[in-house]
Amino acid sequence: MASTMMAQREFDLDKRKNFSEWYNTIIYASGLIDGRYNVAGFVVHKPLATRLMRGIYALLEPELEADGHEPVAFPTVIPKENFEIEKEHVAGFVPQVFWVTKGGGEEFARPLALRPTSETAFYQMFALWIKAHSDLPMKFYQSCTVFRYEHETLPFIRGREFHWIETHDAFATAKEALGQTATDNEIFSRVLFDHLGVPVTVFKRPQWDKFPGGEETFAYDVLMPDGKMLQCGSTHYLGQNFTKAFGVKFTKADGGEEFPFSTCFGPGVWRIVAAVASVHGDNKGLILPFSVAPVQVAVVPIAKGENAEAVVKECRKIAAGLKKDGIRVVCDDSDKSPGFKYNYWEMRGVPLRVEIGGRELEAGTATVVRRDTREKKVVPLAKLADELRKEGSAMLATLKDAAEADLKAHVTEAKTKEEVKNVLESKGGFVRTHFCSTARDGEACAKELQAFTIGGKVRGTLVNKEEKPAAGAKCVVCGHSAKTVVYVAKQY
Amino acid sequence: MASTMMAQREFDLDKRKNFSEWYNTIIYASGLIDGRYNVAGFVVHKPLATRLMRGIYALLEPELEADGHEPVAFPTVIPKENFEIEKEHVAGFVPQVFWVTKGGGEEFARPLALRPTSETAFYQMFALWIKAHSDLPMKFYQSCTVFRYEHETLPFIRGREFHWIETHDAFATAKEALGQTATDNEIFSRVLFDHLGVPVTVFKRPQWDKFPGGEETFAYDVLMPDGKMLQCGSTHYLGQNFTKAFGVKFTKADGGEEFPFSTCFGPGVWRIVAAVASVHGDNKGLILPFSVAPVQVAVVPIAKGENAEAVVKECRKIAAGLKKDGIRVVCDDSDKSPGFKYNYWEMRGVPLRVEIGGRELEAGTATVVRRDTREKKVVPLAKLADELRKEGSAMLATLKDAAEADLKAHVTEAKTKEEVKNVLESKGGFVRTHFCSTARDGEACAKELQAFTIGGKVRGTLVNKEEKPAAGAKCVVCGHSAKTVVYVAKQY
Structure with a gap:
C-alpha cells in the first residue's frame, strides 16, 4: 500500500x-x-x-x-x-x-x-x-x-x-x-x-x-x-x-x-x-467528516499469539463486507504495532476505527472508536455497518456543535475602535460594531480602521439577519451617524 | 432549458x-x-x-x-x-x-x-x-x-x-x-x-x-x-x-x-x-450507448386536442418516476412538434425515446423507440424502467455486433506493396501483410511503404494473437525474409 x-x-x-x-x-x-x-x-x-x-x-x-x-x-x-x-x-x-x-x-x-x-x-x-x-x-x-x-x-x-x-x-x-x-x-x-x-x-x-x-x-x-x-x-x-x-x-x-x-x-x-x-482537526491530526472522508473506517486487527492469523483473516473478511456495504474501509494488516496504526489513521482523519481481537471474535463483536472523542463502543458484528453509519452521523453532530459554539464564542461587541483592536488582538473572531456606511463613502473609515487594528477588515453586513444600528449610534471610526452594523475581522 | x-x-x-x-x-x-x-x-x-x-x-x-x-x-x-x-x-x-x-x-x-x-x-x-x-x-x-x-x-x-x-x-x-x-x-x-x-x-x-x-x-x-x-x-x-x-x-x-x-x-x-x-453515429446524428448517454431517455408527449394537458402532466410524472429509478431522463414538454423533438433528441444520440399519447395513457402503456434501429415496442407503464434498461442493453449488443462486423470486414490480406496500396485506397481498414522487422532495422521499409501508399503506416504486431509469418514469406517491401506479420493502416 x-x-x-x-x-x-x-x-x-x-x-x-x-x-x-x-x-x-x-x-x-x-x-x-x-x-x-x-x-x-x-x-x-x-x-x-x-x-x-x-x-x-x-x-x-x-x-x-x-x-x-x-x-x-x-x-x-x-x-x-x-x-x-x-x-x-x-x-x-x-x-x-x-x-x-x-x-x-x-x-x-x-x-x-x-x-x-x-x-x-x-x-x-x-x-x-x-x-x-x-x-x-x-x-x-x-x-x-x-x-x-x-x-x-x-x-x-x-x-x-x-x-x-x-x-x-x-x-x-x-x-x-x-x-x-x-x-x-x-x-x-x-x-x-x-x-x-x-x-x-x-x-x-x-x-x-x-x-x-x-x-x-x-x-x-x-x-x-x-x-x-x-x-x-x-x-x-x-x-x-x-x-x-x-x-x-x-x-x-x-x-x-x-x-x-x-x-x-x-x-x-x-x-x-x-x-x-x-x-x-486536533493535536493528533485531521478529523474528517464521515460523508467525505476518503477512508471512513480503519479496521485494525489486535492480533497476538496463536490466533493472530485467524484474527487478521477475519478482519479482512469484515472489511470486505463493509466495502460491499458501501463503506470506504481499509484493513490495516501491516506488521506495524496497533499503536502505530492508531496514530497513523488518526493523523489522516479517519473518522472511525474498528478494533478486533481474539476476544471480540469469540464474542462476535467489534470495538468502534470515534476519532473525535476517542469514545469506544462495543457493537455486534452483525450490525457493524449500521452502527458505523450511526457513529459517523453522531460524530458529525458533535463536530457541528463544537464548531458552532466556537463561532458563537467569537462574536464580540465593541463600542470604540480601541475595543475593536483589543478584541482582535486578544481573541480574534468577529467584532460587531457600528459603522458609518458600507457604500463607497465608508471606505476611508474602513482603511483607517484596518490600519489602526493592524489588519482588521470590515467583512460587511449579515445576509441572514437584518441588523439596524441602535438609535443615535455613531460610526466607531469617524463618529458620524452609523448607517449600518458591520463585523470586523482579520482574514487570510 | x-x-x-x-x-x-x-x-x-x-x-x-x-x-x-x-x-x-x-x-x-x-x-x-x-x-x-x-x-x-x-x-x-x-x-x-x-x-x-x-x-x-x-x-x-x-x-x-x-x-x-x-x-x-x-x-x-x-x-x-x-x-x-x-x-x-x-x-x-x-x-x-x-x-x-x-x-x-x-x-x-x-x-x-x-x-x-x-x-x-x-x-x-x-x-x-x-x-x-x-x-x-x-x-x-x-x-x-x-x-x-x-x-x-x-x-x-x-x-x-x-x-x-x-x-x-x-x-x-x-x-x-x-x-x-x-x-x-x-x-x-x-x-x-x-x-x-x-x-x-x-x-x-x-x-x-x-x-x-x-x-x-x-x-x-x-x-x-x-x-x-x-x-x-x-x-x-x-x-x-x-x-x-x-x-x-x-x-x-x-x-x-x-x-x-x-x-x-x-x-x-x-x-x-x-x-x-x-x-x-448515423445520418440522423449521434447514437450514444445507454451506459454513458447523458440523457438516456427522452419522453415525448403526443398531445393533441382536449386531453393534451392531461398527457403532458402524465408524461412529467412518468419522467419523474424514471428519474427516481436512476434513469437519466428528460420530459420534452416544449411547444415544438413531436417530429421536431424526435429529430432533436436523435441528433443528440439519446438511446431511447418514450412516446405517450392519449391512447397509450388509457391502455396504461408507452411506446419505446430505439435510436439505432428505430424499432418500436409497446410496453406496460408499470414495467417501463425495467423495459428501458433491457432495451438499452439490447441496443448496446446490436451496436457491438455491427461494429465488430465492420472491423472484421476491414481486415484484408495483401501479398505485395501494390496490393497494400490498393486496399488502403479502395476500402481502407487494416492490411495484414508480411514484413521484415518491427525492430529498428525495419524502419526504412516502413518509411518506404508509407511513402508508396501515401500514408499507410505499420501499426505493429497483434498483442492478443501470436502470428508467425508463413514459411519462406518475404517482406512486402524489401523482399528479405519476413520476421513478422504486421498490419498497415492510415491513421488520424
Whole structure:
C-alpha cells in the first residue's frame, strides 16, 4: 500500500496555541499534499487530498445541477484581449495573471492568460448563445483549477493553481439574478454545515471589497482556530456590466432588446479543504467528516499469539463486507504495532476505527472508536455497518456543535475602535460594531480602521439577519451617524 | 432549458460517403462542442460533451482503482529543466510545448511548460517517495487536460488542450512492469467494447513508433468510418529509462540499490468520444450507448386536442418516476412538434425515446423507440424502467455486433506493396501483410511503404494473437525474409 510508505512523524501540536505551526505541519504530515514540487506556489495533491476534493465536488455539483446548472468545460487559456473588455475586471485580475507567450518554438502575437477566473471566456460565448428571452435563464458551472500569480502562498488557502467551481449565469431580470445569489448563499452555507460541519457566516461585502467588475458581492467567512477568517467562496451580482461589455443581448418577450443580468458563484474547493482541516482537526491530526472522508473506517486487527492469523483473516473478511456495504474501509494488516496504526489513521482523519481481537471474535463483536472523542463502543458484528453509519452521523453532530459554539464564542461587541483592536488582538473572531456606511463613502473609515487594528477588515453586513444600528449610534471610526452594523475581522 | 436554445439544423449526411463532412457537422450540430472560441485549437465543451466525458471517466477510474491505482492531482505546469533530463523525451515533446514565461508582470528566469504529459513532473516526486522495496509497486493516476501545440487540429481527435487520464507506475521488476502494460491493454479494450460497444485492436507498436523515452509501446486502434485508424490510447513500458534519469532508486529486499521499472498508460478520453461518435453515429446524428448517454431517455408527449394537458402532466410524472429509478431522463414538454423533438433528441444520440399519447395513457402503456434501429415496442407503464434498461442493453449488443462486423470486414490480406496500396485506397481498414522487422532495422521499409501508399503506416504486431509469418514469406517491401506479420493502416 503506497500510503504506508510515509514515515509517521511525531505530532502533538495545539492548533489554538500555534495555529500556523499546526497547519503547516498537518497538511504535510497527514499526507494531504507534498510541498516539494519544484515550482513555488504549486503543490502535488496526494491521494488523500485528491479524494477529499472529489468528495467536496460530489457534494456541491449535484446541488448546482438540481438548481438548473449544466456542466461545461472551457479552455484553460483566455486571450489577452478578452481581459481588456471590462475595465474594472482587467484592473483587478491582470496583475495576477500567468501568461503563455510561446508554443512550439513560436512567439505568439497575442499572449494567452491561464484563466484566473473565466468570465471573459464565458461572456464571449454568451454573446453567441443568448439571442431570445427563451434562452434565459442560462446557468452553467465548471469544475476546474484556476491560476493566480500570488506572492505569498499557503496550501489550500492561497496558491498559484487551485481547485474550485465557477458558475456563470445569465437572467432576463435583475430580480432573478439577485435571487440566484440568494440561492448560491443558501447552497454554500447548507452544504458546508450539514455535510462538513463547518459553520459559515454569509456577508454582503462592502462596496470597496467586491468582485472587480461586479455590483454586489456576497461571501462566506469561516472562523479559523487563530481567530482569523477564511473566505471559502463568494457569489457576485454583476448587473449588466459584463453583458454590456461583451455585447450579450436578448430580444424581450414584448420585443425590444435588453442586456441580461448576470451572476457568478465561486465555491472554493481548495479553501473548503483548509476549513475542514482547521475547524475539526486536533493535536493528533485531521478529523474528517464521515460523508467525505476518503477512508471512513480503519479496521485494525489486535492480533497476538496463536490466533493472530485467524484474527487478521477475519478482519479482512469484515472489511470486505463493509466495502460491499458501501463503506470506504481499509484493513490495516501491516506488521506495524496497533499503536502505530492508531496514530497513523488518526493523523489522516479517519473518522472511525474498528478494533478486533481474539476476544471480540469469540464474542462476535467489534470495538468502534470515534476519532473525535476517542469514545469506544462495543457493537455486534452483525450490525457493524449500521452502527458505523450511526457513529459517523453522531460524530458529525458533535463536530457541528463544537464548531458552532466556537463561532458563537467569537462574536464580540465593541463600542470604540480601541475595543475593536483589543478584541482582535486578544481573541480574534468577529467584532460587531457600528459603522458609518458600507457604500463607497465608508471606505476611508474602513482603511483607517484596518490600519489602526493592524489588519482588521470590515467583512460587511449579515445576509441572514437584518441588523439596524441602535438609535443615535455613531460610526466607531469617524463618529458620524452609523448607517449600518458591520463585523470586523482579520482574514487570510 | 438551455439545450433547446440551439436551432435544429438539417442533418442527413452519410458517414460512409463523406466522413469528414459528417464528423465536422455532427460534433457541432449535436451540441457536443462550440468551435467558435477565440483561440484556435481550443474548444468549449458544452454540457453534452462534458457529461459524456464524465461518463467515460466514470467507467475508467474505478477500473484503475480496482487495479491498485490511487488518484493524484499534479500541477498543470512543469519547469523547463525537468524536460531536459530524459533526452529522447525532450526531443519528442518539446517541439509541441506551450510555455508560460510571465506572471504578474514579471518575466520568469525559467519558463514553465503546460504539461503535454506528466512523466517529468511525477518522476521527481518518485525520487522522493520511493526508498525501499516495500514502497513498490507505486501506482497513481491523474484525470486532467494536457496541452500540445498541434498545427492541424480536429475536435476530440487532435487538439491543443485535451482530456485524458495518465497513470504513472513504478515496480521492483521488469516482469511486473510488463505485466502492468498487459493489464492496461485488457482494461482499455474491455471497457471500450463492453460498455461503449467500440472494438479495439491492441498492437505492439514498431520500435520506431514508440513513446519518446520508452522501451515498448502498446496502443489501441479503432477503425473509423473512412477506413482510417484512430489511436484512442496507449501504454508504455519505460524500463529504467526515466527512473535512472531522475535518480529514482530503491533498496532491494536483499540489500543493494536498484532503479524501479516503470510504465505509463494514457486512455484518451477525448479520442474515446470521437470513437463513440464516429463508430455508432448515423445520418440522423449521434447514437450514444445507454451506459454513458447523458440523457438516456427522452419522453415525448403526443398531445393533441382536449386531453393534451392531461398527457403532458402524465408524461412529467412518468419522467419523474424514471428519474427516481436512476434513469437519466428528460420530459420534452416544449411547444415544438413531436417530429421536431424526435429529430432533436436523435441528433443528440439519446438511446431511447418514450412516446405517450392519449391512447397509450388509457391502455396504461408507452411506446419505446430505439435510436439505432428505430424499432418500436409497446410496453406496460408499470414495467417501463425495467423495459428501458433491457432495451438499452439490447441496443448496446446490436451496436457491438455491427461494429465488430465492420472491423472484421476491414481486415484484408495483401501479398505485395501494390496490393497494400490498393486496399488502403479502395476500402481502407487494416492490411495484414508480411514484413521484415518491427525492430529498428525495419524502419526504412516502413518509411518506404508509407511513402508508396501515401500514408499507410505499420501499426505493429497483434498483442492478443501470436502470428508467425508463413514459411519462406518475404517482406512486402524489401523482399528479405519476413520476421513478422504486421498490419498497415492510415491513421488520424
